[in-house]
Amino acid sequence: MSGSSRTPGEFTREEVTSTTDRSAGSAPNTRASEVALAEGSELMVNSLGEYVQAWVKRIRNGDSGVLPVLGGLIAIVIIFQVQNSLFLSAGNLVNLLVQGAVFVLLGMAEVFVLLLGEIDLSVGYVAGVGAAITAILASPFGGSWPWWIAIAAGLASTVFIGTLQGVLITRLHLPSFVVTLAGLLGWEGVMLFLIDHASPSSGGLISISNNIIYDLVNGNLNQVAGWVVMVLVVALFAVSIVLRDHHRRSNGLAAPPPSLTAMKIAVAIAAGVALLLVCDANRGVSIPLRGVPWVVLIVLGFLGMWSFLLGRTRFGRYIYAIGGNAEAARRAGINLSRIRTTAFALAGLTAGIAGIIYESRLGSISDNIDGGTLVLYAVAAAVIGGTSLFGGRGKMIHAVLGGIVIAAIYNGLGLLGVSASTEYIVTALVLLAAVTVDSMTRRGRATTSAR
Amino acid sequence: MNESFLESARPGGAGRAQKETLAQLNGVSSDAKEPGVTRRSLGEPTEGLSGKGHLNEVEPLLSLRGIDKSFGPVQALAGVDLDIPLGQVTALVGDNGAGKSVLVKTISGIWEPDDGQIFWEGRPVHIRNPKEAAEMGITTVYQDLALCDNLDIVQNMFLGREPTRYRLLDETAMELAAKRTLAELSVVTVRSIRQAVASLSGGQRQAVAVGKAVMWNSKLVIFDEPTAALAVSSAAMVLELIRQLASRGLAVIVISHVLNEIFSVADRIAVLHLGHIAAVGPISEFDPQKVATLMATGTSSWSSHESDSPSDPREL
Ligand SMILES: Nc1ncnc2c1ncn2[C@@H]1O[C@H](COP(=O)(O)OP(=O)(O)OP(=O)(O)O)[C@@H](O)[C@H]1O
Ligand SMILES: [Mg+2]
Numbered sequence: 001m002s003g004s005s006r007t008p009g010e011f012t013r014e015e016v017t018s019t020t021d022r023s024a025g026s027a028p029n030t031r032a033s034e035v036a037l038a039e040g041s042e043l044m045v046n047s048l049g050e051y052v053q054a055w056v057k058r059i060r061n062g063d064s065g066v067l068p069v070l071g072g073l074i075a076i077v078i079i080f081q082v083q084n085s086l087f088l089s090a091g092n093l094v095n096l097l098v099q100g101a102v103f104v105l106l107g108m109a110e111v112f113v114l115l116l117g118e119i120d121l122s123v124g125y126v127a128g129v130g131a132a133i134t135a136i137l138a139s140p141f142g143g144s145w146p147w148w149i150a151i152a153a154g155l156a157s158t159v160f161i162g163t164l165q166g167v168l169i170t171r172l173h174l175p176s177f178v179v180t181l182a183g184l185l186g187w188e189g190v191m192l193f194l195i196d197h198a199s200p201s202s203g204g205l206i207s208i209s210n211n212i213i214y215d216l217v218n219g220n221l222n223q224v225a226g227w228v229v230m231v232l233v234v235a236l237f238a239v240s241i242v243l244r245d246h247h248r249r250s251n252g253l254a255a256p257p258p259s260l261t262a263m264k265i266a267v268a269i270a271a272g273v274a275l276l277l278v279c280d281a282n283r284g285v286s287i288p289l290r291g292v293p294w295v296v297l298i299v300l301g302f303l304g305m306w307s308f309l310l311g312r313t314r315f316g317r318y319i320y321a322i323g324g325n326a327e328a329a330r331r332a333g334i335n336l337s338r339i340r341t342t343a344f345a346l347a348g349l350t351a352g353i354a355g356i357i358y359e360s361r362l363g364s365i366s367d368n369i370d371g372g373t374l375v376l377y378a379v380a381a382a383v384i385g386g387t388s389l390f391g392g393r394g395k396m397i398h399a400v401l402g403g404i405v406i407a408a409i410y411n412g413l414g415l416l417g418v419s420a421s422t423e424y425i426v427t428a429l430v431l432l433a434a435v436t437v438d439s440m441t442r443r444g445r446a447t448t449s450a451r
Numbered sequence: 452m453n454e455s456f457l458e459s460a461r462p463g464g465a466g467r468a469q470k471e472t473l474a475q476l477n478g479v480s481s482d483a484k485e486p487g488v489t490r491r492s493l494g495e496p497t498e499g500l501s502g503k504g505h506l507n508e509v510e511p512l513l514s515l516r517g518i519d520k521s522f523g524p525v526q527a528l529a530g531v532d533l534d535i536p537l538g539q540v541t542a543l544v545g546d547n548g549a550g551k552s553v554l555v556k557t558i559s560g561i562w563e564p565d566d567g568q569i570f571w572e573g574r575p576v577h578i579r580n581p582k583e584a585a586e587m588g589i590t591t592v593y594q595d596l597a598l599c600d601n602l603d604i605v606q607n608m609f610l611g612r613e614p615t616r617y618r619l620l621d622e623t624a625m626e627l628a629a630k631r632t633l634a635e636l637s638v639v640t641v642r643s644i645r646q647a648v649a650s651l652s653g654g655q656r657q658a659v660a661v662g663k664a665v666m667w668n669s670k671l672v673i674f675d676e677p678t679a680a681l682a683v684s685s686a687a688m689v690l691e692l693i694r695q696l697a698s699r700g701l702a703v704i705v706i707s708h709v710l711n712e713i714f715s716v717a718d719r720i721a722v723l724h725l726g727h728i729a730a731v732g733p734i735s736e737f738d739p740q741k742v743a744t745l746m747a748t749g750t751s752s753w754s755s756h757e758s759d760s761p762s763d764p765r766e767l
Pocket of ligand 2: 551
């Protein structure tokens with residue numbers, strides 16, 4: 001774009017950029033931005049300083065993103081580590097990740113509907129129904145079907161349930177709170193029926209007889225495979241952000257400064273190596289036990305897939321649009337019922353996966369799983385992570401961070417040997433803190449836009 | 452994917468211009484200096500449309516006949532007859548609550564009329580939803596702007612019409628086109644077009660809504676009080692833009708309470724009073740005093756001049 005069409009505001013911004021650069025003394029950036037200025041081209045180089053400034057500004061405006069939950073997580077870790085040095089041991093950390101997986105997956109299911117400004121209270125027992133169907137089909141009295149058929153059938157049932165609830169909500173214009181509250185009761189009934197009728201003699205407990213389903217949580221990647229996967233994932237991440245920045249720059253659009261990109265990649269490498277080192281330490285009691293549990297990979301896979309869906313596709317964009325202003329989305333020609341129903345179906349699918357992970361960890365599915373508490377943890381995970389209950393704001397990573405916070409509280413208090421009562425109270429306080437942050441953020445935004 | 456989407460979004464749209472938009476979106480990496488979507492849409496007249504610009508001789512693009520719309524006991528529109536010709540700016544005026552916004556929303560597919568007929572290019576049509584309106588080539592700047600606060604400027608400008616590459620959102624193409632449009636409009640300066648709309652001032656939001664509407668090669672562009680929140684200079688810019696759209700051969704409907712604006716921008720004027728058309732005709736047959744009287748009372752002392760009432764649809 002030529003200099004003449006540049007708006008005055010952007011001029012100021014470039015000037016600010018170059019000054020910051022000089023004072024920060026980062027030589028390469030300074031030169032690059034001066035070249036950009038000399039050519040009169042579009043704002044191409046943004047210094048690290050400017051990015052940090054913009055970031056601080058965003059936080060001041062109330063868009064704090066994952067900061068509160070990261071801060072909270074660090075505080076929780078420090079508190080528990082001081083109380084019991086076993087907390088940060090490799091064995092306990094892996095245990096924590098595995099415990100968190102169910103909360104994380106259920107939280108992800110909830111994110112899909114919370115983004116729309118809706119809620120799904122049924123995910124706990126939907127997970128239970130999917131788990132029961134999978135367990136029954138894989139068991140001898142259910143026909144000993146191969147693992148993938150059992151899992152596919154379980155997930156198909158939860159997708160069906162999600163779609164059914166979505167259709168009721170969108171076509172009959174019923175509130176999601178009520179429809180999924182009915183689901184919370186009704187699907188528990190269906191789950192009990194399935195478990196009790198499939199195997200009346202088993203006393204309401206079906207154990208997982210399929211090794212592969214059992215290994216989803218209890219099996220580990222061997223060490224070499226773990227490192228190979230880690231290197232591939234980090235390389236994919238690095239290549240994709242470098243390519244994206246390059247594409248933007250070559251089109252004359254603002255892109256993050258290379259130093260920031262390098263820092264992001266360094267953080268990804270560090271996180272990957274740390275995860276692998278923790279998982280590769282021997283955590284066995286009598287026999288050696290090492291490697292990344294499969295479930296960690298499964299959770300990361302869904303995190304990547306769902307984040308991609310929300311961030312890079314029209315479907316994802318429309319979910320945010322509906323959550324932000326449903327009427328505006330409708331006037332933009334978006335098919336609201338289709339997007340909403342699909343979101344409920346995806347919530348069902350993700351809940352089904354959580355259910356299968358849950359039974360894999362326990363090695364069985366029983367008729368006394370508490371789907372009511374699970375759904376509360378699911379909503380808590382999403383909200384603690386930073387997803388707004390009021391729709392339109394949130395990400396899949398929030399469910400991951402929130403789920404880990406809940407697992408850390410659960411795990412840490414367990415290590416300290418405190419009672420369940422304390423655990424509930426602490427989780428409640430953390431949840432309240434998270435909702436407070438959310439509503440303060442909203443108020444911050446409201447005042448910003450009113451100004 | 453990209454192509455099929457945009458094509459399907461506006462099968463009735465101006466074909467040539469549409470192709471160019473596509474080329475624009477696809478060819479983002481080739482030449483950043485190429486004139487943008489808006490430059491083209493505002494600058495070069497599109498053939499086939501601009502040739503018919505002679506007043507009153509054109510077949511109306513849109514004709515409304517006997518449109519009724521009630522909300523419970525409130526009859527918002529009562530037998531509205533109105534013709535909207537190509538290449539002209541039709542001003543729609545009326546007191547608060549006269550039914551202007553309801554009429555605009557009926558044309559835009561937000562509501563179907565309770566009764567009456569809509570003719571588009573002479574053919575009877577039913578505009579059942581906003582998507583169908585968009586596909587016909589109707590774009591609207593709503594009085595309430597209809598922006599998503601949680602999305603950024605680019606995301607709002609392309610909402611519902613996002614270009615894709617390999618089925619993924621083509622953010623670069625969107626950002627480039629949005630940037631060009633806003634730069635050409637130069638109505639309001641924003642710090643970054645990637646900032647959330649929630650953080651914009653009222654005037655900036657209105658500018659985004661206007662930019663969103665003129666990016667597409669429509670046949671009819673409707674502005675419901677587009678200058679209400681704008682500073683004088685920005686308002687002048689928007690009025691200039693409205694003139695440009697009309698001189699390009701598009702049909703334009705403008706709603707405004709500022710009679711000075713109306714008389715500087717409109718070719719025709721329609722006065723709405725309590726849900727029915729009190730008067731309609733070329734702007735030359737009106738003066739501000741008469742329009743004010745019509746808006747307030749629904750009649751004027753020169754009622755004999757209301758001769759330019761819409762022709763019978765059977766004559767179309
Ligand atoms: N969604 C709705 N539900 C019920 N009544 C409505 C609705 N929308 C409009 N009305 C009624 O229809 C009438 C016309 O409203 P409309 O919004 O068209 O007025 P307007 O001419 O645009 O006024 P203004 O100049 O204030 O924007 C009003 O009496 C209003 O109360
Ligand atoms: Mg109005």
